[in-house]
Every structure is written in C-alpha cells, then in structure tokens.
Amino acid sequence: MPVAGHAASTKGPDTVADTAERVMDAVVNISTSQTVAPSRGVPTPELPPGSPFEEFFEEFFKRRQQQGEDQTPRRVSSLGSGFVIDPSGLIVTNNHVIADADEIYANFADGSKLKAELVGRDTKIDLALLKVTPEPGKTLKSVKFGDSDSLRVGDWVMAIGNPFGLGGTLTVGVISARNRDINSGPYDNFLQTDAAINRGNSGGPLFNMDGDVIGINTAIISPSGGSIGIGFAVPSNTATPVIAQLKEFGETRRGWIGVRIQQVTPDIAESLSLDKPHGALVGSVTDDGPAAKGGIKAGDVIVAFDGHEVKDMRSLPIIVADTPVDKEVDVVVVRRGKEETLKLVVGRLDEGDDTEATDETPKEQPDTTPAETTKMLGLEVSELTPELRTKFKIKDELKGVVIVSVEPNTPAADRGLVAGNLIVEVNQEATETPEDISKRIAELKADGRRSALLMISDAEGQVRFTALPID
Structure with missing residues (x-):
C-alpha cells in the first residue's frame, strides 16, 4: 500500500483544464517581419528532424543556389509568444522576439490579429512591453502576475x-x-x-x-x-x-551604487573572521559614487542591502538594480570583523555602462628582478622603486609593495598574481615595504590565522582581494 500511495502522490495534478480555460485566451502569438538587405550564401534554416517543412525548405534553397543569388531586399518573419497583462492592450514578451522588427502583430486565440507598438524594452533581462488597440466594444482577456x-x-x-x-x-x-x-x-x-x-x-x-x-x-x-x-x-x-x-x-531606471565587487571565497572568509562565505566583497569604490558618499570602503563585505540579505556576490547587483533610484537605504557591512550599518542614496545606472562590476584576473606582465627582494608566500617582492614603476608602467599615484616574480604551482600563482601587481594591504593594513608584509604575517600567525587577505592592484589601479595561506 505505501507504494501505491507514493505513486498517487507523484503522478501530478489530475487535470489543469479548468485553469487553462481561464488563461488560454490571454496568451498570444507574436509575429514580426523586417526587411533585410540581400546577402550571399543564405543558410538553410535549421528545422527539427522529421518536420513537415524540412523537405520543402531543402528543395527551395537548392533551387536558389542553382538560379544564383537574388539581390532584391527580402522580408523575414519570425514567431514567438506573449501574454496580455492589461485589458487595455498591454502585452509582455521577450525582447529577442521583437528585436529589429519593422512590424509586430499579436495573434489572438479567436483568430483576430492586431498590430502592436513597442512601449519599451529591456535588453539586460530580455523583456519587451507592447501595446495593441482592441477593436471597438471588445475587451481583451488578461492575466496577472503571481509571487x-x-x-x-x-x-x-x-x-x-x-x-x-x-x-x-x-x-x-x-x-x-x-x-x-x-x-x-x-x-x-x-x-x-x-x-x-x-x-x-x-x-x-x-x-x-x-x-x-x-x-x-x-x-x-x-x-x-x-x-x-x-x-x-x-x-x-x-x-x-x-x-x-x-x-x-518607456525605459528601465535601475539602481546603482558604484562598487566593484568579488566573491567571498572560503579563504577570504577565514581571513576576515567571517563564520561562513557570504556577502559581496568590495574591491573598489567609484569616486563620488553613492557608495563612496555613504562611507563604503574597499575591503568591506556587504552582507545586507535595504533589508535584503546579500547571500553572495551575484545577488547584490540584482538587489541594487531593483531598488528605486534616489531611495535612502541601510547597508550592513562587515569591516575589520565587525558589522556596521551605513546609509547611502541609490543612484541611477546608466544602461550603457556595466552593473556593479566584478573583478577579473589581471593579464601577465613581463618578469624582472630588482637588486633587493624578499621571498614570502610564493612571491618575490620589493619596495616600489622609480625603476620598477617605469618597467611595470605603474601609475604614479599608486603605492604598495611590487611583486617581481611568482613561484609556479603555488597558491599565489593559482590565484592569478603576476609580476607587476602591487600588494597594497594585508588584512586591511597598508603596506609599503616587504618588512610591513612580514610583520603583518607574523601577527596573523600569532593570532592563529591560517590565511592573509591581500589587496592587490594592477598597474592601472584596478584592485581586487585574494587570500593566501600562511601556514
């Protein structure tokens, strides 16, 4: 009997006919057309094997190749789906369904066809909002959004x-x-x-x-x-x-705070005394941006934004984007092991720019060895001299300890550190000499820590954080 009961519980709903009957008429077919310039070598469209149209298209394009290319502009059609969200004629679909279309039509279940106008589109989430004008005396069936x-x-x-x-x-x-x-x-x-x-x-x-x-x-x-x-x-x-x-x-107005962020890895979490990897680590802050004005600093870990938990790096841009522009919000950060609550006013994202950006691994720089170096953590480092600044093309305003070589097959190499990088901070303490780094590592070992958090800058000043084991 338990087996029969399990089968009954997993077979799914007995029917969805009643629900389907209520919503079916609100779903529309979207057809589009556009005029494209003639091109050579038009490929045969890909169709599912066994499609009734497969043989037709193969024969059609074979004749085209035999007769030579047609140089006349041609009309191209495409099909998609959408649904009515307002009886006045608002329809939601994907942006890629109507992208570059000259004409857009909504085809309804009763056989009627209405020309649609584009209200607005969002390329980042791939959504578009269309508007049709219902025929006089006719009310369109619509559906509503759920949670x-x-x-x-x-x-x-x-x-x-x-x-x-x-x-x-x-x-x-x-x-x-x-x-x-x-x-x-x-x-x-x-x-x-x-x-x-x-x-x-x-x-x-x-x-x-x-x-x-x-x-x-x-x-x-x-x-x-x-x-x-x-x-x-x-x-x-x-x-x-x-x-x-x-x-x-007619456009999107997303929130923006102006930070460059990266993932909190287990090593970084340990070096920052976090109980688990969570939140978004701030690598750098845009000058005069909302985050900078609100007091957020490089090295902060954002763990909550406007009452929403920031579970990981990927969740922060989504939360910020959904926050109304000009809203003042509370931002909870972990700084030097302690939580602080800051306030900032959300700015507006320029849709032509990136969102809250994530750090990338820097490109390899040519290796060179100065006269006096110190080896530690799989790195050979030196005080930043004018000669090294010139050789590695490091901007004049940057400070730190320069990496002159990286030992292969070490955690430092695995984490993408390269010659020409600068070690700007160790566990949020500024470093300007190799002795500063050695002293800070000794303190961390005395505290029982297993890794050191390094703020790394490339020659252009783009910073990121990485944790290196110090055992």
Missing part, C-alpha cells in the same frame, strides 16, 4: 506558447531549480522547469496552478533545438518592476 518567490522546487507549473508556429500549446511540468545563472546577463536568476519549452515559446507565460504568471519563458538548453526538459523563465518578481518602469517611462 515567484513563493515557488518551491517540485511545484507544478504549466507553459503556454507558440512552439514552432503551431499556435496555442500547453505543457505541464515542475520547477526543477531556482536562481539559475546561465550567463545570459548581469541579473540572471532564472526559474528552471521541465515543462516542454521549444522555439516559439519565447515570451510566453509560465503559470502556477492558480493561473498566475510566475515566469516568462525565455531560453532553453537543447543540442537539437527541441525540448530536452531544461527550460528557463524570468521570475515574475524580477520582471514586474521592470515592466512597471517600461509602462511608466
């Missing part, structure tokens, strides 16, 4: 869209994972689902069992182009503030 934060892995969901141009199609699955980063943009925190999502589903809604939109289907992983059960949707709680801004301003 994506309430979803749990294993919750049932259904996707409705326009796969392969077939029209309104419903599939059912579960939430497979949350907060997925697929390297598509700076604010990745996708919902992952095994509900079948294919080409043409882009921009369509992902519903919970109450019929609320909890995601916008955006991407799939598929070697073949068809569903293999790995689809991704922008969470509704990420999308709704963006859509509200597009509706009000």
